[in-house]
Amino acid sequence: MELEKTLKALGDSNRLRILNLVMQGELCVCEIEEILGLSQTNVSRHLNRLSVAGALKSRKNAQWVFYRINDDFMSEHPLLVEYLALSFEKIDACRLDTDKLKNKKASGTLMQCWSDTDRKNGKQKERC
Amino acid sequence: MELEKTLKALGDSNRLRILNLVMQGELCVCEIEEILGLSQTNVSRHLNRLSVAGALKSRKNAQWVFYRINDDFMSEHPLLVEYLALSFEKIDACRLDTDKLKNKKASGTLMQCWSDTDRKNGKQKERC
């Protein structure tokens, strides 16, 4: 049952926190790692779980892997996505994570990873 | 995290099947048992899990316990409830269960339990 699989994948606080972040824009594993304060191995596994459930998709850029919401998931589960978005706004942990994401983006301290273009242009403070 | 608790409780196919039935109207444990073909002990435990998560509430009538959707749950999670309702319509197992529920109601073969009023009035084929 797909519904069971989806809900089971979402039934974990860390995965919900990840989803909250990724719903605000594509992120690299290392970025999620830093914001949530989870181990790399754990983040990787949670991301995989969400991907297998169809919620996320990834692309690779050199050794960096970026994850973002799967458009199919959005179009197949609009009500669920909306429900989650509204729920995240009410959850302290998610709000703190979101604040942290915004602060790091604003201060440019979130850049372990960067695009080839940026690096070639010597723009070390930006990311693709 | 409440969201995690809710989604985790829903992340089980049997519990989803139960929710599908109960969303169509109040049911007694023995009725759910019969329609789903699960053991009494198992049904009881699933019902408890859903109740603890806030989705269901129960009332007792003699030795019979009737479960129905918790109104608070409906009003606190309208989008989720709608999402689930739409999802159940697309799931074969849930549709079969629903058919079974309707057939049994129509044929009056679903009546292990009945209200005191009905029994006193000798209306053995009806339930409150």
Place this chain on the structure above:
DNA sequence: TGCGTATATTCAAATATATGCATATACTAA
């Protein structure tokens, strides 16, 4: 090629969850 970094995966252990069997508790009728 060797080294450093990022990420996925393996292995092992701990924890959570689901279920069957047996039983306790609640209720009703004779």
Place this chain on the structure above:
DNA sequence: TTAGTATATGCATATATTTGAATATACGCA
């Protein structure tokens, strides 16, 4: 009071899930 029925719960077990440590794989640079 006894017997029958409905339901919840205890106990034990099997299975699923989660996580840390270690490691394999991919990539870039000197």
